[in-house]
Each structure stands twice: as C-alpha cells, then as structure tokens.
Amino acid sequence: MIDVRVVFSALVLLLAVGASEALGQRTARSGQATSGGSDPGDDEALSAQAPRAETAGDEPAQTAVSVEIVEQSDGDFQLLRGGEPYYVKGAKGAGPHLDRLARYGGNSVRTSDPEMLDRAHERGLTVQFHLPVTAQRDGMDYSDPEAVREQKEEVLAMVRKYKDHPAVLFWELGNELDHVPDTGDPDAGETTVNWKVYDAVNELAKAIHEEDPNHPVLTVLGTGTPEKLGRLQRRAPALDLIGVNAYADIGQVEAWLEEYGWERPYVFTEWGPSGFWQVPQTDWGRAVEETTTTKAHLYRERYRSSIRGPEQCVGSYVFLWQQHQERTHTWFGMFDAEGRASEAVGVMQHAWTGEWPDNRAPHLNTLIAGGRTAYGDLRLKPGERYPASAFATDRDGDALRYDWEVLPENTNFGYGGQGETKPPPVSDAVPADANQRRIAFTAPSEPGAYRLFAYVYDGNGHYATANVPFLVEEPDPAGR
Secondary structure: OOOHHHHHHHHHHHHHHHHHHHHHHHHHHHOOOEOEOOOOOOHHHHHHHOOOOEOOOOOEOOOOOOEEEEEOOOOOEEEEEOOEEOOEEEEEOOHHHHHHHHHOOOOEEEEOOOHHHHHHHHOOOEEEEEEOOOOHHHOOOOOOHHHHHHHHHHHHHHHHHHOOOOOEEEEEEEEOOOOOOOOOOOOOOOOOOOOHHHHHHHHHHHHHHHHOOOOOEEEEEOOOOOOHHHHHHHHOOOOOOEEEEOOOOHHHHHHHHHHOOOOOOEEEEEOOOOOOOOOOEOOOOOEOOOOHHHHHHHHHHHHHHHHOOOOOEEEEEEOOOOOOOEOEOOOOOOEOOOOOEOHHHHHHHHHHHOOOOOOOOOEEEEEEEOOEOOOOOEEEOOOOEEEEEEEEEOOOOOOOEEEEEEEEOOOOOOHHHOOOOOOOOOOOOOOOOOOOOEEEEEOOOOOEEEEEEEEEEOOOOEEEEEEEEEEEOOOOOOOO
16 A cells, blocks of 8 residues: 555655756856856856855845944054955956956955856855946936936946845946046037036935945046045045046055045055056057066056055955956956966965965066067068067976967057957968067058067966057158
8 A cells, every 4th residue: 555645755855856956957057157258267167056045936035244344443444244354355357257366365346247246156256336327428417307316216226136135345336437538529629527426426325325234335436637536525425435446556546535635445446557548658659568577567566555555445456357458458458368367367366365376477578579679669661571579488487389460559449448349460460380489570561550469378377468569651752
C-alpha cells in the first residue's frame, strides 16, 4: 500500500528543487554585463554563483546600508557605512572590468546604470549613483519651472526605487552642471551659465533627504572656474558633500576649497593623467600626450599627495577603469580595447592594498620618431621614410612584442569624448612585419596632422603605449 505521506514529501522536495534551479537561472542572467561588455576574466561566473537575497516574487528583498559623514574633533571627516569606517577606493567606468576592480582592492564604482547595483553588490562594491539631472549644455532650461518639476519627479522616482539597495553609497546630482562649452560660433556670443541650476540641485537634495535619510547627496564640479564654488555654497546648502573632477590641477583643489570656505567633505569623482587641455601643444595646436609610464608616475604621486592627505577628502574614483576614446584612444583609459592593463592599474592596486601585482606592466619611457620626441614639433615630407624607436623595459623579464600604427588626428570632438571614434590607421604607413622596437615608417602622402603610436605587450595581460604627433607638410612646388 502506498504511503500518502511519503508521496507528498517527495512531491514537495521535487518542487523545491525545481524552484531553486529556476531561481538560480534568473539570478545568473540578472548578473550578466550590459553596457560596456564583460570582464574577460570570471565576471559572468561570479554573477552566476554569487548569492542574492530574493523573495519568491520578482523583486529582490533589499535592505539599505546606512551611510553617514561624521566630523571628528580634529576636523577630519570620517565616512561610516553600516557604522564602520569606510574610505572610497573607487573607479569610474568599471563595468567591463568590475571583477578586477574588486580583486585589486577597489571598493566602489561611479555609474548611472541601475543594473550595476546588483553587479557591484555581488562583488562587495558600493555605488555612487548618478541620477538623471540634465546639464544646460544638454538642453535643460533651469528657468522653465515645468522642466525643473518634471526632472525632480524623475529623480525622486529613481531614489524611491533604489534607495534600499545595499550597494548605494552616494546620490550624485549631475556632472559638471555649470560647464557650458563654447559653441564655436562667433556670432552666437558668450554662453552664460544659468545659476538657477544650483537652486534646483538644492531642492533635489532636500527632497532626497526626506525620501532617503540613509545616503549622502552630492553634485560634481570641475575645476575650470573656481568661483562657482561660492555660488554653490550659497545656493545649495542642503548638499552633504561635493564631488570634484581634477587632473593636472588636483594639487590645487585643497587650497581652492579653503579659499572659498568649503567646510564640508569632498570626494574626487574623476582624476588621473593630465588632461589634453593642460599639457604642452605642438606649434600646430595638437596636445602632447604623456606616455603610460609617465601617467603611472602621476597617478601614484597625485594619489599620495592630493587624495590620501587632505582631511576633508573621503576618497576618490579614478578615471578611467576601461578603454576610452577622447582626443586619442589611449589618453584616459587604463586598459586597452582587448582588456590589457597599463601600469596605472598596478599603481592603483598598490595604492589600495599596499601590494604590487605579481607581474607588472612594461615601462615605455620614450618614443622617438624622425629624431624627435613628442615635444619636438616633428614635421615630415609626404611619402618619405623615417626611423622610429620605442625605449621599453620589463621588470619581470617578459619578452616584449611591439605594434605600430599611424593615425590621422581626430577632428570630431565631443564633451567627455561623446561621439568620438578612433580614426582608421593610415594604410602602408607601417610595414606589416613591424613588431620590433625599431622600425622605419612612411609619412602619409596627404598633408595634415597625424600621430605615430607604439604599443608594447608583455604577453601577461599588460601593455604600454606612447605616441608622437607630427605634421605632414604641403609639398614644396620647387621640389626642395
């Protein structure tokens, strides 16, 4: 005779196993990369295996982790997350290499992608979440009450939706909202900033505090016009802290904040190599890019002197934890398009953990083309051949491989690289077998501005690069 209790227990067990498998499949899919691709390492595997607290329904069971800023008796500011001291060791653009950020000692990302909340939390990372606050340069009119109201509703809807997610660290209200680029139209006149933008920021900060008392609110400033800090202080006192984007001038930020009486904390929301607007230019107006080795040195010095030192600074988001096209395809990215890491990645691992990687990226100290460095205003004749040499070393003794290419200068520039693409290389400028540190290249036949790029690979997931800008001059009619 069949025991009904045994049959019933077996059915319950089968249903439980089936539900568990379905839940695991849903969890794995939800953790996969979206924009920016996936880390070539174990990114997807970790997404599939990491435990997530979910209910039997569609919504995850989430509990906010409280974040607060405490001013200590000595004037320092201490960030507390879940009651424990927390210092931001973050990166911008970390989506493609999120696993490596966590493995190398990072603890936070800066993003506007809601799907990054789960991906970050699975790896023990927090998120500075960029809310949809539109800049004047992108068409927002802060004198239009209806537009301001609609934006506020959209922002608060996002806050309500994600305020209990355990990955949320800060709410970010806009990036460089005061920056209004010159249109380049001489008849348009000077474009002025509508400072009502900061009134709107203040109202948003107050409303967010009412909705979510657990997470500080900030907006992000650049360093181009320091006097804007005074306007921000007067118009947006509800902010808990500010974010600052700074590059070659990062060492001046502490004095700038003191000059304008900023007494609240700040976080560096972008920092890295010298910007293309801050470096020497050729005599035909092209910015000279630092080598990856020079950049690595600057990352290390700037972190040590300007980020870890000041008492008001609660951490930073290094720029940029991926490949990125802006002026060149190598200027700001700490990785190349294939996911290989530059020296700067190892520098940040050391800064965050005190330990260097077991295998480190090659040094590329100097690139010489036509007898000149990148600072030598190199002018070439069309169709002529010229020598080039890359001076690279590897502290681990790895065998180095070299690649070369000539690219025309990019002429389509967008804010933050928006709309920019890497130009196609000039065909036949570099021999197909040019894989050594010394080559001969051919100047393009078409006059104009170009760059010769050298890439050095160590075979262990690292690279180095440098480039020399040059100008191909118009042919001399007299043949001289």
